[in-house]
Amino acid sequence: MPYKKLPRSFYLRPTLTVAKYLLGKLLVRRLGTQTLIGKIVEVEAYLGEKDPASHTYRGKTKRNEVMFKEGGHLYVYFTYGMHFCANVVTEREGIGHAVLLRAIEPIEGIELMRQNRGFTTGDSDKNLTNGPAKLCEALGIARNENGTDLLGNDIFIAAGETISRSRIAESQRIGIRKGAEKKWRFYIKGNNFVSVS
Numbered sequence: 001m002p003y004k005k006l007p008r009s010f011y012l013r014p015t016l017t018v019a020k021y022l023l024g025k026l027l028v029r030r031l032g033t034q035t036l037i038g039k040i041v042e043v044e045a046y047l048g049e050k051d052p053a054s055h056t057y058r059g060k061t062k063r064n065e066v067m068f069k070e071g072g073h074l075y076v077y078f079t080y081g082m083h084f085c086a087n088v089v090t091e092r093e094g095i096g097h098a099v100l101l102r103a104i105e106p107i108e109g110i111e112l113m114r115q116n117r118g119f120t121t122g123d124s125d126k127n128l129t130n131g132p133a134k135l136c137e138a139l140g141i142a143r144n145e146n147g148t149d150l151l152g153n154d155i156f157i158a159a160g161e162t163i164s165r166s167r168i169a170e171s172q173r174i175g176i177r178k179g180a181e182k183k184w185r186f187y188i189k190g191n192n193f194v195s196v197s
Contacts, residue, residue, distance in 0.1 A: 003028055003037075003158035008151060011071030015090040015097040018071070019045040020186050022088065024163040027104055029139040029155050034112050036139050038104030038129055039160055042187035042194045044173045046087070048096035052178035056096030066147045068096045074155060076136070076146040083133035084142045088150065088157070102174075102185070104129045105193040106138070113138040131195045163188055169197075 046054040087098035
């Protein structure tokens with residue numbers, strides 16, 4: 001089935017706008033002959049120099065340089081010495097803003113996602129991709145995917161459903177100390193694959 005890839009212009013808008021509009025879109029990952037797809041149901045925005053929780057708060061480094069690329073690139077980082085997390089870079093080149101993909105609802109390629117996560121028969125699919133590290137493991141996203149252009153064919157975001165404002169919840173971000181007061185986490189109300197409601 002063909003999917004309509006989001007254009008570069010989608011990502012060049014203000015970060016908080018992009019974050020909300022990512023909800024309901026389809027994250028597409030091609031692994032060999034297989035295609036894995038999940039609907040984005042939860043995100044968090046990180047706003048560079050305005051945001052002490054952002055990786056780019058203190059400027060550009062070797063680790064965070066992908067965040068300063070033009071919007072529409074994937075910034076993947078390693079955390080806690082064991083997990084990868086994926087972010088969608090936003091706005092124009094040099095800004096350093098991004099949106100963390102926190103959870104997706106599995107749509108296609110679920111069996112391979114389960115294999116990637118080491119799931120056994122009794123494990124619930126509800127826990128397959130309901131967290132940033134979980135979705136990266138399920139989709140096989142790791143260090144090699146850092147810097148991927150989302151206008152390419154290996155990983156991209158496609159048009160899905162439009163989520164109305166009334167269905168979008170806003171809250172404080174999870175697992176941070178600085179900037180914790182900012183309500184820059186957005187998720188689809190009532191979706192079973194959101195990490196924390």
